[in-house]
Amino acid sequence: MLKLYHWEPNANSGKPMLALAEKGVEYESHYLDLLGFDQHRPEYLAVNPDGTIPALVHEDRVFTESTPMMEYIDEAFAGPALRPKDPADRWRMRWWMRFFDAYFAPSLSMIGWSVFVGPSARQKDPKELAAAIERIPLPSRRVAWRKALFNEFSPDELEESRRRVQFAIGVLEAHLAGSPWMVGESYSLGDINGFNLAYALPLSQPDKCNDQTTPHIMEWLRRIYERPATRQTWAKGRTRLAARIDILERA
Amino acid sequence: MLELYHWEPNGYFLKPLIALEEKQVPFVSHWFDPTAFEQYGSEFPHSVEIALNLDREGPVLRHDGVQICGSYFMLEYIAEALPGLELYAADPVQRYTARAWGQRLAAIGADVCLLGSVRYLQPRFARGSAAHVESAVAKIEPLERRLAWRALLDGGYDERALAAVRDRLGFALQRIEAALVASHWLAGPTYSVADIDAFALIWTLPELVPELVNARSTPHILLFLERMHARSAVQRALGYSRSGRPQEAFVPGAEPSRWG
Numbered sequence: 001m002l003k004l005y006h007w008e009p010n011a012n013s014g015k016p017m018l019a020l021a022e023k024g025v026e027y028e029s030h031y032l033d034l035l036g037f038d039q040h041r042p043e044y045l046a047v048n049p050d051g052t053i054p055a056l057v058h059e060d061r062v063f064t065e066s067t068p069m070m071e072y073i074d075e076a077f078a079g080p081a082l083r084p085k086d087p088a089d090r091w092r093m094r095w096w097m098r099f100f101d102a103y104f105a106p107s108l109s110m111i112g113w114s115v116f117v118g119p120s121a122r123q124k125d126p127k128e129l130a131a132a133i134e135r136i137p138l139p140s141r142r143v144a145w146r147k148a149l150f151n152e153f154s155p156d157e158l159e160e161s162r163r164r165v166q167f168a169i170g171v172l173e174a175h176l177a178g179s180p181w182m183v184g185e186s187y188s189l190g191d192i193n194g195f196n197l198a199y200a201l202p203l204s205q206p207d208k209c210n211d212q213t214t215p216h217i218m219e220w221l222r223r224i225y226e227r228p229a230t231r232q233t234w235a236k237g238r239t240r241l242a243a244r245i246d247i248l249e250r251a
Numbered sequence: 252m253l254e255l256y257h258w259e260p261n262g263y264f265l266k267p268l269i270a271l272e273e274k275q276v277p278f279v280s281h282w283f284d285p286t287a288f289e290q291y292g293s294e295f296p297h298s299v300e301i302a303l304n305l306d307r308e309g310p311v312l313r314h315d316g317v318q319i320c321g322s323y324f325m326l327e328y329i330a331e332a333l334p335g336l337e338l339y340a341a342d343p344v345q346r347y348t349a350r351a352w353g354q355r356l357a358a359i360g361a362d363v364c365l366l367g368s369v370r371y372l373q374p375r376f377a378r379g380s381a382a383h384v385e386s387a388v389a390k391i392e393p394l395e396r397r398l399a400w401r402a403l404l405d406g407g408y409d410e411r412a413l414a415a416v417r418d419r420l421g422f423a424l425q426r427i428e429a430a431l432v433a434s435h436w437l438a439g440p441t442y443s444v445a446d447i448d449a450f451a452l453i454w455t456l457p458e459l460v461p462e463l464v465n466a467r468s469t470p471h472i473l474l475f476l477e478r479m480h481a482r483s484a485v486q487r488a489l490g491y492s493r494s495g496r497p498q499e500a501f502v503p504g505a506e507p508s509r510w511g
Contacts, residue, residue: 061344068350075343087332088317094324095300102305106509139422144510
């Protein structure tokens, strides 16, 4: 039995959700409320002791790194291939996924956490929040949550994140001006990865990502939005976070 | 035609040297000196991917006109595109495990590059930066690559920051130690790109951070390093050194997490 522990179809959780939907693979869905700290409760730590989301469980093996998890899904299950055959194209796909994961996403999420995750979580009792942070197993995640929950991002850090987001949007727009998909003529994990990061850019960064300034990003996002697997995946969303995808509906 | 642009056999530069020696495929070696900023010269390969490479300073592989950068993905490319010894198991679980290590080791590599650069490269700059160094650094694009050099020139890492890096590294090394208790090789029963990746990034640590890597704290890491040193491909790769002290050859690497 295949089980996926995930939050909203968004960022890291959305990557395996969308990859599985594209492959046509059924799975048992376990929704965890990230803002309710479900991922740090004992029953989930029994599955993934690091307390990070998502986690895929297949034949008693646990997979916890979302981007390698997508490659596993493509290798282990039947269905349409989601990686190019040519090794050089595969390298390009991986280069882009690292650019998304290690450059674009940390900056975009720092902004997102400062305006959404932090304020949402701060609705809770401060003592409960402090206890929740203490339960986080990974020291690096404790630091990240503390920064988000207590609004410890400095103005300089946030300004640098905004600069990087602007820069990364420019790099992506220039790339998509010459290619319909992240790598050549076929849809791949690179597109799935990028979409999970970028689908709400027209809403969260309207001055930087729009039909006039970044027409190729907009068209790429809409083409992915219109795929049946994307519709099916985002229908699993429960909050306004996932509902942001509606911005991609064509006028 | 296969060409590798590389520096001393350490860190990111050591990875493809080991993999190519394991494969025993002939290649043209182009040795360059990143501390002389030769990678920004007109003779060095250029592309968007190389400029924005998140390893910042690293090797470039040129294969029949395709330019490959990013040291872990370069290992995957070598494993998938070139004949010779299999460097990836056929089992998808082992392949996942290797890739997951690739992600974790990228963070470890960032910390190792920082500590090594501060130990060995920063004193060179501190002895008096020549005008040509200042001028070369001022021209580096993109900004992230320039700032890494700038921080070294300015002595921008205080002891508190370095202690935090060592703490983070110590935690990560204990995870490698735990994995090596269970298996001789990182990704499962067979030798793979994950072992090359790990060795290239941590082989210098018994000398660089002996308080973190030693017989008491990390006995299985030391045994792993011995197993790797015993491989003839690793010995040949380390033989590309011109200085005789590749374990002291560091330049700014990937950026440590901005989230702390």
